[in-house]
Amino acid sequence: MADIKLEAIRKSYGRAEVIHGIDAEIADGEFIVIVGPSGCGKSTLLRMVAGLETITSGDIRIGGRVVNKLEPRERDIAMVFQNYALYPHMSVFDNMAYGLKIANVPKPEIAERVAEAARMLELEPYLDRKPRQLSGGQRQRVAMGRAIVRKPAVFLFDEPLSNLDAKLRVQMRLEIKALQRKLGITALYVTHDQVEAMTLADRMIVMNAGVAEQIGAPLEVYANPATLFVAGFIGSPPMNVIRQEIRPGRAALAPGAVIGVRPEHIDLVVPGAGLIDFDVGFCEPLGAETLVHGTTDAGDSLVVRIDGETPLPEAGTRIGLEIDPARILTFDPDGRRAGG
Amino acid sequence: MSGMVEKRGVGTWLSHAGLILGIAVICFPIWIAFVASTVTQADLVRPPMPLLPGPHLVKNYLEALLSGGDAPVWRMLLNSLVMALGITIGKIVISILSAYAIVYFRFRFRMFFFWLIFMTLMLPVEVRIVPTYEVAANLGLLNSYTGLILPLIASATATFLFRQLFMTIPDELTEAARVDGAGPVRFFIDILLPMSRTNIAALFVILFIYGWNQYLWPLLITTDPSMNTVVMGIKQMLPTGDQTVEWPVIMATALLAMLPPVLVVFAMQRLFVKGLVESEK
Numbered sequence: 001m002a003d004i005k006l007e008a009i010r011k012s013y014g015r016a017e018v019i020h021g022i023d024a025e026i027a028d029g030e031f032i033v034i035v036g037p038s039g040c041g042k043s044t045l046l047r048m049v050a051g052l053e054t055i056t057s058g059d060i061r062i063g064g065r066v067v068n069k070l071e072p073r074e075r076d077i078a079m080v081f082q083n084y085a086l087y088p089h090m091s092v093f094d095n096m097a098y099g100l101k102i103a104n105v106p107k108p109e110i111a112e113r114v115a116e117a118a119r120m121l122e123l124e125p126y127l128d129r130k131p132r133q134l135s136g137g138q139r140q141r142v143a144m145g146r147a148i149v150r151k152p153a154v155f156l157f158d159e160p161l162s163n164l165d166a167k168l169r170v171q172m173r174l175e176i177k178a179l180q181r182k183l184g185i186t187a188l189y190v191t192h193d194q195v196e197a198m199t200l201a202d203r204m205i206v207m208n209a210g211v212a213e214q215i216g217a218p219l220e221v222y223a224n225p226a227t228l229f230v231a232g233f234i235g236s237p238p239m240n241v242i243r244q245e246i247r248p249g250r251a252a253l254a255p256g257a258v259i260g261v262r263p264e265h266i267d268l269v270v271p272g273a274g275l276i277d278f279d280v281g282f283c284e285p286l287g288a289e290t291l292v293h294g295t296t297d298a299g300d301s302l303v304v305r306i307d308g309e310t311p312l313p314e315a316g317t318r319i320g321l322e323i324d325p326a327r328i329l330t331f332d333p334d335g336r337r338a339g340g
Numbered sequence: 341m342s343g344m345v346e347k348r349g350v351g352t353w354l355s356h357a358g359l360i361l362g363i364a365v366i367c368f369p370i371w372i373a374f375v376a377s378t379v380t381q382a383d384l385v386r387p388p389m390p391l392l393p394g395p396h397l398v399k400n401y402l403e404a405l406l407s408g409g410d411a412p413v414w415r416m417l418l419n420s421l422v423m424a425l426g427i428t429i430g431k432i433v434i435s436i437l438s439a440y441a442i443v444y445f446r447f448r449f450r451m452f453f454f455w456l457i458f459m460t461l462m463l464p465v466e467v468r469i470v471p472t473y474e475v476a477a478n479l480g481l482l483n484s485y486t487g488l489i490l491p492l493i494a495s496a497t498a499t500f501l502f503r504q505l506f507m508t509i510p511d512e513l514t515e516a517a518r519v520d521g522a523g524p525v526r527f528f529i530d531i532l533l534p535m536s537r538t539n540i541a542a543l544f545v546i547l548f549i550y551g552w553n554q555y556l557w558p559l560l561i562t563t564d565p566s567m568n569t570v571v572m573g574i575k576q577m578l579p580t581g582d583q584t585v586e587w588p589v590i591m592a593t594a595l596l597a598m599l600p601p602v603l604v605v606f607a608m609q610r611l612f613v614k615g616l617v618e619s620e621k
Contacts, residue, residue, distance in 0.1 A: 052515050073521030085516035089534040098530070099520035146520075 002063030002076070002153035002186060003028045004049065009058035011044055011210075018044060019210045021058070026203075029184045031177070035197035036207035037233065043158055045207070046190045050079050050156050063153055073102075078147035079156040083163060084139045086131040086146075092118075093127040096145045110149075117145040120179070137168045144176070148183070155180065157189040161196065173199060194234050198222070206230045228335040231260045237291060237303040239329075240266070242276065244298035257338060258331050263291065263305035265327040268313065274320035278302055283312045294319070370598075377401070377591035384587050396588065404592040410565035413593050416573040419488070419562075420552055421600065423569055426489035427551035428544055435495045436536065439502030440528055444514070454503075461496040465557055473560050483564040492557060498543055505539050506532065545608045549601045570597040 004026040011019040019041045026032050034042040047053040049060055051072035059066050067075045078099075086095050093114055100110045118124045121141040131139055140160060147155055160176070161169045177200050180187045191197055197204050198218045206214045206221060206229075214226040218234075225231035231239040239260045271277050278294040281301075285308065292304045292313060304321065313319055330338040372391075376384055379394035404413045441447075442454050465472070472491045481487030509532070517527045533540075558569040568576060574593055579585040 050515075050519065052518065072515075072519045077519065079516070079519045081512045081516060083510060083512055085510065085512035087513070087516075087531060089531075098517075098522075102521040102526060146516075 003030075003061075004154060004186060004188065005059070005061040005064075006045075006049075007059040007061070009045065009048065009060065010056045011041070011048060011053065012056045017056075017210065019048075022205075022207075022212045024205060024212065024215055026186060026188070029186055031180050031187045031189065031200060031202045033189045033191060033197040033201035033204040034207060035191055035194055035201075035204055035233075038192055040207045041210040042190045042192075042205075042207045046156055046158055046188060049154070049188060050077055051075050076153040077156055078150045078152040078154075079158065080140075080143045080147050080160045082159040084131070084143040086139060086142055088131055091128050091130060092123060092134070092142050092145075095131065095142055096149050099146065099150050113149045113151075114145070117148045120148065121145050136164050137172065140164060140172055144179070148179070152185065155185050155187040155189075157187065157191075159191055160189075161191070162193070169196075176200065194236065198234070206233060208233070224337075225260070225329070226337055228258070228260065228331045231329065231331070235262065237263050237305070239263075240300075240302045242296065242300050242302070244276075244296060244300060257333055260329040260331060261323050261327055263303045265324060266302075266304045267322045268292070268304060268306060268310075269320040269322045271318045271320045274322035276323075277318055277320050280313045280315055280317050280319055282315055285312060292319075370595075373591045373594055377588050377595055379588060381586055381588055400588045400592045401596070403586075404589045404596065410576055411568055411573065413570065413573070413596055415566055416568050416570040417596060417600070419485075419567060420569040420571065420597070422485050423488045423554065423558070424548050424551035424600070426485065427492050427554075428547040430489060430493040431495040431498050431547050432540055432543055434493060435498035436502050436533075436540070439499050439506055440532065442499075443503055443506040444524070457494075457496050457499050459496075460494065461500075465492060465554075469556065469560065476561060481561070483562050483567045485567075487561045488558060488567075488569070492551070492554065495547070498547070501539060501543065502536065505536060509535060541608050541611045545605055548604050552601050573597075 004024075006022055006024040006026075009019060009022045010017060022045060024032075034045060036042045044053055048055050049062075051067065051070060051074075055068050060068060062075055062077070072079075087098065090098065096114045096117060097110045100113065105113075114127070115124075118127055121144060123138065123141055123145060126134060126138060126142075131142065134142065140163075143160065157176070161172055164172060173196060176189075189196075189200060191200075201218050203215060203217050204221060205212050208227075208229045214221055214230045216224075221230060222234055225234060225239070228241065232241065239262055241258050241260050243258045267274075276296055278296045280292060280294045282293050284291040284293070288308045290306050290308055290310065290312060292306060293301065294304075295301050302321070332338050372389075375390055375393050377400050378397040379390050380396055383390055383394060406412050406414065438457065442450060442457075476482065476487050476491055479487075481490065513531065514527065517531055522530060553571055554569065555571050555575075559572045559575075562568055562572075565576075570593065574590065574597060577585075577590050577593065
């Protein structure tokens with residue numbers, strides 16, 4: 001168990017810098033999710049913590065110790081890979097035991113630790129099977145088990161759920177969270193799925209183009225995105241961005257600035273009565289809620305989330321949108337929060 | 341595999357007849373050799389040529405094995421076996437190690453070495469046989485197993501094959517092994533070798549037959565009959581000048597020389613197919 005400190009981490013491939021200086025402090029036992037679109041450098045960052053990529057500059061400390069030059073095995077970490085990376089020729093038991101065997105852990109203790117992990121992950125009936133005889137979810141568990149038996153200081157997850165189907169993903173998500181809580185091991189989890197990030201994270205690091213745009217608790221990030229990118233990336237459907245002047249006198253905007261508002265913070269009113277009007281394009285009734293898509297006169301596409309029992313507005317009708325001014329977030333032309 | 345194409349009647353009969361005829365044509369010389377190895381020299385040379393096995397099978401084979409031509413056939417079989425196994429195992433060991441180096445290690449002139457190995461494909465034994473003989477002779481390797489094996493032991497083909505195999509193994513597996521704490525040697529032994537066993541089995545079959553069937557090189561490098569290999573030994577048994585010739589014994593030797601490659605194919609085929617079915621990356 002350990003805390004992790006990232007100090008001005010940079011990574012370059014040749015001349016191209018892909019990570020432009022990231023600072024983060026991760027407390028012992030914390031579950032941190034690194035989230036961002038593909039190519040933002042989140043996996044690279046994780047792999048630098050793992051020791052699979054060299055660090056161009058900056059320091060990574062695990063438990064206070066600088067690990068920049070250490071091999072993965074010396075860092076006291078365990079990693080779960082996206083495609084599980086199980087050894088195809090080894091049984092489930094051997095897959096989990098391999099790291100311990102190398103570390104010269106006595107055989108009875110290996111058996112005990114693997115048995116314990118297998119019990120925790122409900123893998124006991126499968127210990128003699130080969131990975132190919134298991135379903136995707138079971139393979140995922142074996143990969144988890146391989147990480148658990150090592151009793152590492154840090155868990156590293158590299159998009160571990162993206163090869164599973166949607167239902168299993170939700171289930172495994174809960175299990176990973178519960179397991180991490182129970183073991184109290186610091187976890188660093190990379191994903192591109194913002195729902196995963198929201199549900200798993202104690203705190204999340206939202207990355208974009210090699211920069212940590214915001215670090216914070218999920219709800220804090222959701223409510224108070226630091227940049228337009230974060231506002232658009234976190235939340236589904238994303239935050240609405242309105243570029244045009246809204247009804248004069250209701251909110252002052254600097255030239256070029258934009259406002260952001262969450263779909264659930266907009267109410268439908270009669271045309272002309274709200275801050276802005278829009279033409280309904282189509283509706284997505286999801287049961288509990290309905291998403292109303294439409295465009296403003298200036299061409300901004302907006303989404304409004306309304307209660308599922310409200311009658312659906314017809315496509316093509318014009319509707320006014322009322323927005324609580326307290327819920328409006330203003331962004332500067334460079335995408336940062338105004339006044340922030 | 342029945343019923344891939346459902347064909348009935350005349351077509352089936354015709355195609356079967358054609359195939360059986362083809363097999364008969366190919367097998368006929370082997371059958372003749374077998375028949376010839378079971379009769380006496382006198383029976384063999386008296387027309388008509390016998391087409392059914394005679395009663396002298398054991399006698400002829402024993403004679404071949406124990407006395408043979410210049411050297412007893414058991415000795416030549418042993419030499420062939422040592423040479424074929426030496427070449428096979430040597431080639432596999434060397435090529436898997438060099439492929440491992442080329443795929444997994446970053447060193448100076450890596451690609452240069454790869455192409456250097458690759459270019460030796462253009463230089464089979466027959467092309468470089470004179471200089472190779474010169475070198476082997478100067479090193480005092482004539483009439484030795486080392487001399488038989490060593491010049492044939494490097495294999496660009498096998499290296500290339502293992503390289504391609506290693507490149508299909510996902511990087512994440514390598515990384516998982518690193519995180520598990522496996523160093524380069526452990527990774528090679530615990531992960532790469534077991535994952536290559538199908539290819540090793542296939543290569544073993546191919547290379548064993550290659551080694552067993554070597555003719556020209558043993559002919560040059562061995563002058564002492566006790567170092568002869570069986571494939572070249574058969575040729576040595578053929579009559580020169582007015583020697584009398586024991587065809588039944590020669591035929592017995594030829595059949596004995598055919599046997600080990602056949603056995604290897606049969607034995608390895610099962611492993612090979614099993615490996616193919618079980619393999620997964």
